[in-house]
Amino acid sequence: MTNNVELTLPSGKVIIGTEEPILNSVERLGHSLEYNCRDGHCGFCAKTLITGEVSYKGRTPMAFIPNGKILTCCSYPKTDIELE
Ligand code: FES
Numbered sequence: 001m002t003n004n005v006e007l008t009l010p011s012g013k014v015i016i017g018t019e020e021p022i023l024n025s026v027e028r029l030g031h032s033l034e035y036n037c038r039d040g041h042c043g044f045c046a047k048t049l050i051t052g053e054v055s056y057k058g059r060t061p062m063a064f065i066p067n068g069k070i071l072t073c074c075s076y077p078k079t080d081i082e083l084e
Helices: 022-028
Strands: 004-009 012-017 046-051 069-071 081-083
Touching: 004 022, 012 022
Parallel strands: 004 081
Antiparallel strands: 004 012, 046 069, 046 081
């Protein structure tokens, strides 16, 4: 079952699925976010999570994740989310 949630970015709102990393969903919809490794190692894709919840699907990313931030390359939305 695929669920969709609303993602609010500074550039606008998009609808994304919960079964794909946020970075992949955003790119597929023609938006861009910063990234490097795409695998949870570098922390380059970290964004501030203003509202909502994400999951790493049981995985612990290698990169340090500052408080209040998420790694968009390997996190999946659990609810509607807003990123700074
Ligand atoms: S792009 Fe490297 S941790 Fe996300």
